[in-house]
Amino acid sequence: MVERFELAKDYTISRVINGCWQLSEGHSLKSKLDMQDVMKAFHMLAERGFTTFDCADIYTGTEEFLGEFLTELKSGSTLSPHDIQIHTKYVPDINLLSEVDYEYTEKIIDRSLKRQKREVLDLVQFHWWDYDVPGSVETAGHLLKLKEKGKIRNIAVTNFDTKHLSEIVDAGIPIVSCQNQYSVFDRRVEKELLQYCKSKGITLLCYGTLSGGLLAEKWIGKEKIDPDNRSHVKYLQVIEESLGWDGYQELLLLLDRIAKKHSVNIAQIATKYILSQESVGASIIGVRNSSHVESNSHIFTFELDSSDIDEMNQFLRNYPILEGEPFELERTVGSKFRNIMKMNLNEE
Numbered sequence: 332m333v334e335r336f337e338l339a340k341d342y343t344i345s346r347v348i349n350g351c352w353q354l355s356e357g358h359s360l361k362s363k364l365d366m367q368d369v370m371k372a373f374h375m376l377a378e379r380g381f382t383t384f385d386c387a388d389i390y391t392g393t394e395e396f397l398g399e400f401l402t403e404l405k406s407g408s409t410l411s412p413h414d415i416q417i418h419t420k421y422v423p424d425i426n427l428l429s430e431v432d433y434e435y436t437e438k439i440i441d442r443s444l445k446r447q448k449r450e451v452l453d454l455v456q457f458h459w460w461d462y463d464v465p466g467s468v469e470t471a472g473h474l475l476k477l478k479e480k481g482k483i484r485n486i487a488v489t490n491f492d493t494k495h496l497s498e499i500v501d502a503g504i505p506i507v508s509c510q511n512q513y514s515v516f517d518r519r520v521e522k523e524l525l526q527y528c529k530s531k532g533i534t535l536l537c538y539g540t541l542s543g544g545l546l547a548e549k550w551i552g553k554e555k556i557d558p559d560n561r562s563h564v565k566y567l568q569v570i571e572e573s574l575g576w577d578g579y580q581e582l583l584l585l586l587d588r589i590a591k592k593h594s595v596n597i598a599q600i601a602t603k604y605i606l607s608q609e610s611v612g613a614s615i616i617g618v619r620n621s622s623h624v625e626s627n628s629h630i631f632t633f634e635l636d637s638s639d640i641d642e643m644n645q646f647l648r649n650y651p652i653l654e655g656e657p658f659e660l661e662r663t664v665g666s667k668f669r670n671i672m673k674m675n676l677n678e679e
Contacts, residue, residue, distance in 0.1 A: 333380030334631050336612045338534055339485050339507045342453070344383040344416050346606060346613045347627055349376055350538060351397070353562065353617040355390035364619060366396070372621035373400050377410055379628055385510075385538075385615050387420035387456075388439055389676035394419060394446035401448055418454040418510075418536075419443050420489055421474065425460040425674035436473040439677075440482055451482060456489040456510050460674050461662065467495060471504045487536075492656035493523040496533075506533055508612065511657045513537035513605055515546070515582060515647060516569045519657045525610050534612035537605050541616060542566035546601040551583045562617070564671055574650045585646055593633045598626065603635050604643055 334346040354369060373384075386393040401412040421439055423431045443452055455474060459467040477483050488496055489510035500506055509528055513520050517539060528535055541547075543562025550556065555576075558564045570579050586597045593600070602614050616627060654660060660668040 332631060333628070335380075336534070338454075338612060342416075342485060344418075344613055345381050347381055347602065347630055348383045348385045348418065348536065348613050348615045349373070349381055350615040350617040351384060351386040351393040352390055352538075353543075353560065353619050354393050354396065355387075368620050369396075369618060370400060370403070372618050372624055374403070374408070375621055375624045376618070376627070377404075377415060379624065381627060382410075382414055383416040383418065383613070385418045385536075387422060388443055389420070389422045389673075391676065394443055398446055398448040412449075416453045417447055417449070418456060418487075419447070419452060420456045420458055422458040422489075422676070423460075423470070424677045427677075428459070428461055428464040428466060431466055431470055433473045433476065436470060437477060437482075440474075440477050444482065451484050454485045454487055454508070455483050456487040456508070458489045459491075459495070462495055468498055468502050468504075471499045471506075472502065475504055490658040490661070492659060493527045494656070496524070497527065500531055500533075506531075508534040508536050510536040510538060510615070512539040513608075513611070514539045514542050514566075514569075515586075515601055515604065515643070516542055516566065516573050516579075518573075518647065518652045519655065519659075521608075522652065522656065524657055525608070529610045533610075535608075535610050536613050536615060537611055538615040539566065539569075540602050540605045540614040541598050542569065543617070544598075545570070545579075546583070546586065546597055548583075548587060548597055551580070551587060553580075561671070565668075568667055568671070569653065572651075572653055578650055582646065585643070589635075589639050589642070592639075593635075595629050595633055596626065599630050599633075600635070600639075602630050603633070604640065606630075607635060607640060 335343045336346050337343050384397055386397055397417055404410050404412050457471055474486050478486055485507045487508040488506055511520050543566045545566050586600045590597050590600045605614050660666050661672055663669055
């Protein structure tokens with residue numbers, strides 16, 4: 332049975348969310364995805380209780396693909412489109428931030444509605460590339476107006492740090508969740524954000540939990556990894572600045588030992604660890620094909636005991652946490668973390 336979480340009043344989600352970033356155009360550096368098999372995976376996941384999907388206006392092609400999925404559910408399925416939760420994002424291009432107004436915001440929201448073939452968006456997660464450009468709080472207010480207009484069910488943020496999230500909350504915007512990168516490699520949210528979210532009743536939705544697949548048995552003993560996609564590029568940078576390669580290999584062995592104890596795999600242990608953290612409502616796991624559907628189902632067949640969590644915590648305390656608040660390095664001009672970001676995807 333897939334665990335569910337009440338994210339807002341009368342709105343529940345699966346605690347493992349199906350992530351769609353890996354399906355967007357330009358994510359893969361080598362292989363091409365079999366989208367027919369991906370569609371099969373979507374149906375398999377939904378039928379097993381993984382009914383929540385995460386996409387974005389800038390994940391090229393993903394909103395349209397989810398719209399096709401919902402259309403298929405209307406004919407011959409035990410599920411209906413109403414059984415599916417779709418979380419999208421609103422990410423204005425960095426070149427346009429100074430020009431963003433209510434009309435522009437409504438146009439993008441209407442575009443998402445059309446792509447998804449829906450009358451209301453379940454959850455819109457707002458992102459702002461550059462805090463030095465004013466307007467983030469005002470734009471969040473525009474989303475609230477669109478919520479009152481019936482186009483948005485719930486408002487959230489993504490990649491916000493504690494200070495700028497608090498500004499939006501203090502402005503009276505009802506934020507239900509904050510999506511941030513959180514894994515055994517990247518623990519920046521533990522500095523301030525987790526506690527702040529707890530104090531305000533905001534749920535953390537975590538991406539990067541499996542770091543693009545780098546938390547898996549097949550990497551044990553490897554001396555290096557040739558990046559297969561943009562996720563690998565990003566998370567290899569994170570490993571370099573946190574555990575380092577030797578620490579990464581030691582962690583894989585630790586996770587593998589705990590996994591064998593519970594008759595599961597490394598990915599399931601890494602996911603369960605993040606789900607056990609305070610204020611975490613769900614973990615986002617990318618969908619690339621149908622082969623991992625059964626693996627995801629095993630996440631809810633066991634529980635980590637206190638000794639497992641203590642051992643992992645003790646290990647991680649020996650290594651540094653990435654500098655700054657969540658997504659701060661990704662915003663810092665000249666940082667290698669920022670240099671791999673694509674910030675004008677709507678324009679492209």
